[in-house]
Amino acid sequence: MKTKRWQGSKYLPSVFWLGPISLIIGVSAGVVAGTWVPIPLMFLIGGGILIAGWLWWQTSATTGFWGRRSTQAGTNALLSTLAVLVILGLINFLAVRYSARFDLTETQFHSLSPQSQEVVRALEQPVKVWVFTRPPNAQDQALLQNYRRNNPRQFQFEFVDPQQDPALARRFQVTAPGDVYLEMGDRKQFVQNLQNERLSESRLTNSLLRTTEFPEDYVYFLQGQGQRSLDQFSQAVTRLGDENFSSEPLNIAQRIAAGQPPIPENATVIVLAGAQRALFPQEVDALKAFLDRGGGLLVMADPNTDPGLDRLLEEWGVTLDPRLVIDATGGAVGLDASGGIVGFGPTAPLVTDYGTHPITANFRGGNSFFPSARPLRLTPKPNVEQTELLLTNAQSWAESDLSQRQVEFNPGPDTRGPLILGAALSRPATQAAKREPTPPATPSPSPSPSPGTPEAKADDAKTQPQARLVVIGNSGFATDGFFNQQLNGDVFLNSVNWLSNREGAVLSIRPRETTDRRLILTPARSRWVTLLALVILPIVGLAAAIGVWWRRR
Numbered sequence: 001m002k003t004k005r006w007q008g009s010k011y012l013p014s015v016f017w018l019g020p021i022s023l024i025i026g027v028s029a030g031v032v033a034g035t036w037v038p039i040p041l042m043f044l045i046g047g048g049i050l051i052a053g054w055l056w057w058q059t060s061a062t063t064g065f066w067g068r069r070s071t072q073a074g075t076n077a078l079l080s081t082l083a084v085l086v087i088l089g090l091i092n093f094l095a096v097r098y099s100a101r102f103d104l105t106e107t108q109f110h111s112l113s114p115q116s117q118e119v120v121r122a123l124e125q126p127v128k129v130w131v132f133t134r135p136p137n138a139q140d141q142a143l144l145q146n147y148r149r150n151n152p153r154q155f156q157f158e159f160v161d162p163q164q165d166p167a168l169a170r171r172f173q174v175t176a177p178g179d180v181y182l183e184m185g186d187r188k189q190f191v192q193n194l195q196n197e198r199l200s201e202s203r204l205t206n207s208l209l210r211t212t213e214f215p216e217d218y219v220y221f222l223q224g225q226g227q228r229s230l231d232q233f234s235q236a237v238t239r240l241g242d243e244n245f246s247s248e249p250l251n252i253a254q255r256i257a258a259g260q261p262p263i264p265e266n267a268t269v270i271v272l273a274g275a276q277r278a279l280f281p282q283e284v285d286a287l288k289a290f291l292d293r294g295g296g297l298l299v300m301a302d303p304n305t306d307p308g309l310d311r312l313l314e315e316w317g318v319t320l321d322p323r324l325v326i327d328a329t330g331g332a333v334g335l336d337a338s339g340g341i342v343g344f345g346p347t348a349p350l351v352t353d354y355g356t357h358p359i360t361a362n363f364r365g366g367n368s369f370f371p372s373a374r375p376l377r378l379t380p381k382p383n384v385e386q387t388e389l390l391l392t393n394a395q396s397w398a399e400s401d402l403s404q405r406q407v408e409f410n411p412g413p414d415t416r417g418p419l420i421l422g423a424a425l426s427r428p429a430t431q432a433a434k435r436e437p438t439p440p441a442t443p444s445p446s447p448s449p450s451p452g453t454p455e456a457k458a459d460d461a462k463t464q465p466q467a468r469l470v471v472i473g474n475s476g477f478a479t480d481g482f483f484n485q486q487l488n489g490d491v492f493l494n495s496v497n498w499l500s501n502r503e504g505a506v507l508s509i510r511p512r513e514t515t516d517r518r519l520i521l522t523p524a525r526s527r528w529v530t531l532l533a534l535v536i537l538p539i540v541g542l543a544a545a546i547g548v549w550w551r552r553r
Helices: 007-035 037-061 067-099 116-120 138-150 166-171 201-213 230-241 252-257 280-293 310-316 454-463 488-500 523-552
Strands: 127-132 155-161 179-184 187-193 217-222 245-250 267-273 295-300 318-319 324-327 376-378 385-391 396-399 420-428 465-470
Touching: 007 037, 007 127, 116 138, 116 201, 127 138, 138 155, 138 201, 187 201, 187 230, 201 318, 217 230, 230 245, 230 488, 245 267, 252 280, 267 280, 267 488, 280 295, 280 465, 295 488, 310 318, 310 376, 318 465, 376 420, 385 465, 420 488, 465 488
Parallel strands: 127 155, 217 245, 217 267, 267 295, 295 465
Antiparallel strands: 127 179, 179 187, 318 376, 324 396, 385 420, 420 465
């Protein structure tokens, strides 16, 4: 006797399809939400119950269901599909877990240099790069991803909109959109600004190297003769801290009276900013000894002052001119007049001409100005390398008569510009260097040149400790209120970096250049290529197809 089948069985296929759909919804919801309870789990359990119920119904209500050929074929297809999905899932898991990239470009354009790879792989502490800009540039993002790919556990980066997260921008003291900072623990270091250029692999790698490998450098600001205090350089001190410099005051006379060494052993750079009275002879001798053992000294001398450094500066061929620099570019001729190009009258000369030197290498005709400045004179000296850093324009002159409020150029006592406002000088140190930066490791060291060859002499000149001196005829350009205007802050920071001899520990990473592989054709050859591709080859192919069809016919 045959049992009558339930009339609703014809709707079971539709119920069966609700099971897989429910499973797909549950998996998708779990992946998107990042959690599997409660809604994704409900869909997964419901889908499993529906599929199990359908299988039970087919087994109990249909005789020989598992023995059917269609059931076996469907089961094999289902198992094969699941096996393919599992294999693809494992392949994707292994690809994410153990990623590998192959840069097939001739110059390895999309890869980091070997030096950068070694530096980032050697990171032992977490490092994060903060880029304060929106939206992120694809080129900068690709470069940072290359860094993270070499050490995903220790290197991270994040793009931040400073307007959307002002608290974070204040924590890093962001001064302009595009600032890039590197953070490791409690240490923060400014890398560069992206307003005029893209993120540099060389700067980022060297920032990593300085943060992880080299100790903090100390910059001492001299006190005791009416110099400007550190409070007047708060913005400069903050930026020095971002570049791993610690700033401290220093009174040499007080240390001598206390029986201490005149200059601390950890001093890297000494800044003499706007001394109103002459230094004691013992202080000058201490500065000379500091230079002789490879130190760096930054002298910023204002007009109408005598810092008492004539004996020291004479050895370097530098003379401080007592006259005041007048810049009549804006048309103002009164000493108390406002306006002019920079808004501070003719006593604030504008500088757009810079010497060829590491301090001014990236200025490219930018603007800097120096309120109330005095010129310098340079005299060649043996073994002293002199470079003019800051030059005024042709409309400026050195004014000798300041008794009148209205000034004009007098050919006799006055000197027409361009005038030197700043100079960088270096010479070999005569005593042992105070520090020798550890050179960064390279993947494959090159063989040393033979002694006596030009290459060996050049290497010796680079590795020999140098005494370095920067003299600028103004101290107000780096104070608060002027530091962040135009290139004033860059003049000061670059001077301190150069005086610290840091470039001996800097990796030289050349930018990658793509090889031009374009094929340049003459007009006649270009026409032949077009004719061959669009006319001749299609006709030949059509003729061959017609011939084959005709033969088979």
